[in-house]
Amino acid sequence: xxxxxxxxxxxxxxxxxxxxxxxxxxxxxxxxxxxxxxxxxxxxxxxxxxxxxxxxxxxxxxxxxxxxxxxxxxxxxxxxxxxxxxxxxxxxxxxxxxxxxxxxxxxxxxxxxxxxxxxxxxxxxxxxxxxxxxxxxxxxxxxxxxxxxxxxxxxxxxxxxxxxxxxxxxxxxxxxxxxxxxxxxxxxxxxxxxxxxxxxxxxxxxxxxxxxxxxxxxxxxxxxxxxxxxxxxxxxxxxxxxxxxxxxxxxxxxxxxxxxxxxxxxxxxxxxxxxxxxxxxxxxxxxxxxxxxxxxxxxxxxxxxxxxxxxxxxxxxxxxxxxxxxxxxxxxxxxxxxxxxxxxxxxxxxxx
Numbered sequence: 179x180x181x182x183x184x185x186x187x188x189x190x191x192x193x194x195x196x197x198x199x200x201x202x203x204x205x206x207x208x209x210x211x212x213x214x215x216x217x218x219x220x221x222x223x224x225x226x227x228x229x230x231x232x233x234x235x236x237x238x239x240x241x242x243x244x245x246x247x248x249x250x251x252x253x254x255x256x257x258x259x260x261x262x263x264x265x266x267x268x269x270x271x272x273x274x275x276x277x278x279x280x281x282x283x284x285x286x287x288x289x290x291x292x293x294x295x296x297x298x299x300x301x302x303x304x305x306x307x308x309x310x311x312x313x314x315x316x317x318x319x320x321x322x323x324x325x326x327x328x329x330x331x332x333x334x335x336x337x338x339x340x341x342x343x344x345x346x347x348x349x350x351x352x353x354x355x356x357x358x359x360x361x362x363x364x365x366x367x368x369x370x371x372x373x374x375x376x377x378x379x380x381x382x383x384x385x386x387x388x389x390x391x392x393x394x395x396x397x398x399x400x401x402x403x404x405x406x407x408x409x410x411x412x413x414x415x416x417x418x419x420x421x422x423x424x425x426x427x428x429x430x431x432x433x434x435x436x437x438x439x440x441x442x443x444x445x446x447x448x449x450x451x452x453x454x455x456x457x458x459x460x461x462x463x464x465x466x467x468x469x470x471x472x473x474x475x476x477x478x479x480x481x482x483x484x485x486x487x488x489x490x491x492x493x494x495x496x497x498x499x500x501x502x503x504x505x506x507x508x509x510x511x512x513x514x515x516x517x518x519x520x521x522x523x524x525x526x527x528x529x530x
Contacts, residue, residue: 192298199295206288213281217274223361224270231263262368386422407436408444409471412451416459416467423459425467432471432480439473440529446507447478447527453500454511454525458484461493473529480525489518 234256241248241256248256362380365373402411409432416428436444451469459467463486472479484490493513504511509527516522 196298203291227267234260403444403448427466430469463490478527482523485520
């Protein structure tokens, strides 16, 4: 009895460790994405400021060459402008170095977390297998336990995926908007003539934020499936997906009505098709995505063809949540290379 209690305590501690590692890994991933965004924006600002420093330095050399031709105030302003630009450029480059160092540290920490998480999950899976064998021996042959644990675990992972999606979208967009607003405020005080360009950029970022929020809503709450059907909802999602990916051409073809599908099946199939399209569209080199959906008496067949201007690398491994959705629906996903620059995925989902 004491040994059983000790085993249960160890399993609970291990499960808590796994949850902490997953949460910490998610936080680290979000921090890395924010740092990448800040690095890209800082690099753009450094490039722009470097060009301005070159122009100001050329202007200063011209003033120094013809000191008698310029009034004292203009000479002072020329020296001051070069000094401010050089100081600002030094601060931005120092900020880039700090961000790079932070990114390296977080990447190393993320790798260690993944190793620890993999080890803990393996131990937890082994402990779960031992517990399952023990339950099987205690149960009679005519009774099978209902897999509520697996269903609850799947639901919790779905909620975690939703939370990560919202945090990633909102955190990145708000961080970018805050940084851009700060740039506009500085320009208003120092260089008002450049404020118009930055305000246009701020408007573009706000527009991207709106599109990102709409895309997130399509991913999180596809209520339109019941209103306009699976194919039309997926078409809208792929259209929004094309805004943030390299897709230049896309098509989603299929039946306009879902009468042939069982109740609530459209929602489940949409989730699976949505995740598969996102996985393919975000793959490097893919510029074309064609989706063709057919309903048969016993199954739903979806064929996705991805193509690009150059040979495509093999698709990366699918997200564990996508693999679990496939298993939950008893679906299969096969991939074949039609040509070096074109591949096809065939998704089969049983209707019963």
